[in-house]
Amino acid sequence: MNVFELISELEKADPEFLDRTNPRRQVFKHLGNTGKKITAAAVPAVFASFFNKAYGQSSTLPAGVQAVLTLALQLEYLEYYFYDTALNTPGLIPSQEVAAIQLIRNDEAGHINSLRGISGFAAPTAPTRANFDYSGGSGSGTGPLAAALTAGGPNANGALFFASAQAFSDTGQRAYKGGAPILNTDATKNILEAALNIHSVEARHNSHFRTVRRAIAASTLGVATAPAVAPYDTAPKSWISGTDNGGPKAPDGSQPAKAVYGAGTPATGTPDASFPADDNTMQAGVNLTSGLGTTYTAAQVSEAFDEPLDAATVKSIARMFVTPTSGLFI
């Protein structure tokens, strides 16, 4: 394509064209900066976004980016309605933790606001509370975690609520980690940074849920000083140790969150395209217990890294918590 002819033609059609983009002298400097790693094939895409800037249209995001943001948004609604429902269920959340759950519910609302506000993101219609089945029963309402949103009984002190909260939050984090490389394009750096900033807040929430579960186990609600108790399914550390023995136990003795701490697909490969279980001790091909010059325990190595999860595995977990007609996590 003849760049100068193209711009000249545009100027004839729209005399204000060059002023819409940059002051005239800087037009070519702008083109030069975007051209750093451009191949010939990519030139039309560069010009597409250049002209979009001129005419105020935000370009639609690539399909891969749309998919990552859609999954993230749906997971945020899953969490939002879970915390919001609990806050509106008298006696469910211990008084020492009401303020924290309000903060967390508000953060999820902020994440929904953040994601919906991303320019070019065709956000799906907002789900309603009725789309979700927090019992883990895929819409039956009678799944193993049904008691997580009822006060008392197996949920005394909110024990099951915090167990589910931990599992949802760990799932969300693994999803954001899995999606980050897809968001890493030249045009979507701001989106990448927003996703990383949401991701770390989820990790903060998760750390607090684990701190509360230790406190519930030790009957010391309201302080962060209760001990973690191996094998960590009930009184976990604030970081995932191995697979936390398969995660929280439901009242029926099952572990519905096992997949949250397990491997995705594929389990091995390059760091950005492999999804090992959380007890992984290999990073970038090196076994870190022995390959770093100092001996480290498998537990500490597994704790030092949180693992991503592929979208398909995340969705298969999340589908247990929505009704069959919700249209979510497809």
Next chain:
Amino acid sequence: MSTSSSTNEVQSVVSELDKPLLTPIKRRSFFMYAGATAGATALVLAGCSKDDSSPGTIDVGSGDAGILNYAYALEQLEAAFYAQVKSTANGFYTNASAVEKQIFDDLAGHEAIHRDFLKAAISANGFTPLQDLKPDFSSITFTDRTSVLKAAQTFEDTGVAAYNGAGRFITNNAFLALAGKIVSVEARHAALIRDLVTYNSFVGSDIVNTFTQTAGAAPGTGTSSLTPDTNGTGNSGPGQERSKRPAAILSSVNNFLASGSKLSANSFM
């Protein structure tokens, strides 16, 4: 405006610059300016260890190598801090409980693993790791629980903001993925330390742009504590960690690095 008049304008700017400087200046002034320039250049060169250094600092470098070394530097500092916490003459700070000792054992282990892993990854990819940095922990009282916890909180919160603000500069997605695996662990650390300092401060408006949901309104309706800036240079969005660029991070991190070990990251603005 027609093409020809804009072309003439560009041409006229260029031709102005090409004209020789005809305004006479006093000879003494000329030598003063020339001498000052030479002197400044000499000072800069003396302080440089790489291209693009600010005087007296070690620059982390450019490209993915620079970001990996930036992360390596931060992990060096954290690992050194926790190692010193554990080695304090009394064994941790005064009256450290068994639970807190276990926590600090884990923190020390994780950061040492991060440090050693990053150094190995940098070398394995054909880059040169930064030298061993000399910390300056003189502002921390290692026998005092509050001083130690507050320093730990600073290091961890800073680490999270740093990793989140660095992601955009990474081009190799394998490195981005590894950074993602580390940053959430740092955030877990930060949240627990904050809960130990003041319970329920695991998130706060100092490190998160907190959002308040409007009661009864659709989820996501409400107000943020800071006005978000969607250009990626100011405040982060609602409910998000307040990520920071390398320059902002290093200006506070340099307070914990001894003279001769202070850092710059001039390639990442």
